[in-house]
Amino acid sequence: MNKIFFIGAGPGNSDYLTLKGRKCLQKSGVVFAPNIYKITYKPFLRGKTVYDPMEYLFKDLKKLIEKHLISTNISFLLPGDETVFSPFQPIIDYYSKISEVVPGVGVVNASSALLKKTLDLPNVSNTIVLTSSRSLKSTFEDHNFIRFLSRDVTLVLFMNHIPLKELTERLIPYMGEKCPIAIVYKVSLPEEEVVIGNLKNIASKVKKDYFESKKEPSMALVIVGYVLNKKATISSWDYRKKQIWDKRKK
Numbered sequence: 001m002n003k004i005f006f007i008g009a010g011p012g013n014s015d016y017l018t019l020k021g022r023k024c025l026q027k028s029g030v031v032f033a034p035n036i037y038k039i040t041y042k043p044f045l046r047g048k049t050v051y052d053p054m055e056y057l058f059k060d061l062k063k064l065i066e067k068h069l070i071s072t073n074i075s076f077l078l079p080g081d082e083t084v085f086s087p088f089q090p091i092i093d094y095y096s097k098i099s100e101v102v103p104g105v106g107v108v109n110a111s112s113a114l115l116k117k118t119l120d121l122p123n124v125s126n127t128i129v130l131t132s133s134r135s136l137k138s139t140f141e142d143h144n145f146i147r148f149l150s151r152d153v154t155l156v157l158f159m160n161h162i163p164l165k166e167l168t169e170r171l172i173p174y175m176g177e178k179c180p181i182a183i184v185y186k187v188s189l190p191e192e193e194v195v196i197g198n199l200k201n202i203a204s205k206v207k208k209d210y211f212e213s214k215k216e217p218s219m220a221l222v223i224v225g226y227v228l229n230k231k232a233t234i235s236s237w238d239y240r241k242k243q244i245w246d247k248r249k250k
């Protein structure tokens with residue numbers, strides 16, 4: 001029985017494909033790849049039949065899948081990873097008996113690496129909120145992500161559609177105007193840009209509005225929190241060594 005692989009394809013650049021994802025892709029004669037991956041994954045897609053899944057209603061997608069499944073495995077390339085904000089869940093659920101989900105590098109992982117910052121730090125932030133300013137069925141006001149915020153939280157905002165100036169004005173009462181913010185645009189891709197500032201000055205630092213495009217979803221991730229400019233203390237390493245790791249050995 002042929003299978004359908006749902007492969008976390010990373011933030012864009014094919015260097016982020018895992019070895020497991022690569023093996024599954026090699027075994028598939030048909031690949032459903034969103035437009036950007038058709039370009040960045042070109043060498044991996046040679047000789048395969050490639051479709052853009054976003055061009056089909058579910059019923060047409062189902063027809064295509066079932067036509068090809070008779071003769072080959074099928075792979076879907078999922079932006080980032082399936083863990084958060086993925087539109088592919090209905091297909092995974094529908095074919096759950098013959099599907100396998102392969103984890104990948106999420107945009108948040110690639111952004112954290114680029115910034116060289118873990119998103120939690122003792123005494124700074126112990127909570128990371130992964131959220132979006134909108135969801136399919138609600139307006140921003142209905143989807144009130146602000147309620148999760150405080151100064152000891154790190155906010156990771158996907159698919160932001162709120163103009164930056166307005167976004168920062170909404171965040172300042174909860175996070176403070178000195179709170180650091182990073183905008184990570186097209187991480188791993190040739191157009192990659194990072195703008196770092198605080199909630200008061202970030203709007204004047206950006207050269208383009210990353211959240212304006214009506215045509216395409218924004219390819220920028222917003223990270224807000226004091227972890228971004230705090231250094232981890234050496235004493236936290238030594239504390240762990242003495243109080244946690246050494247005690248485990250006994």
Ligand SMILES: C[S@@+](CC[C@H](N)C(=O)[O-])C[C@H]1O[C@@H](n2cnc3c(N)ncnc32)[C@H](O)[C@@H]1O
Binds near residue numbers: 080084085087220
């Ligand atoms: C539908 S979500 C996909 C998230 C994905 N499932 C993941 O694991 O990261 C799309 C949003 O992810 C962010 N995003 C996707 N690709 C990105 C990239 N290369 N650089 C920065 N942000 C990106 C943007 O916020 C975009 O609006």
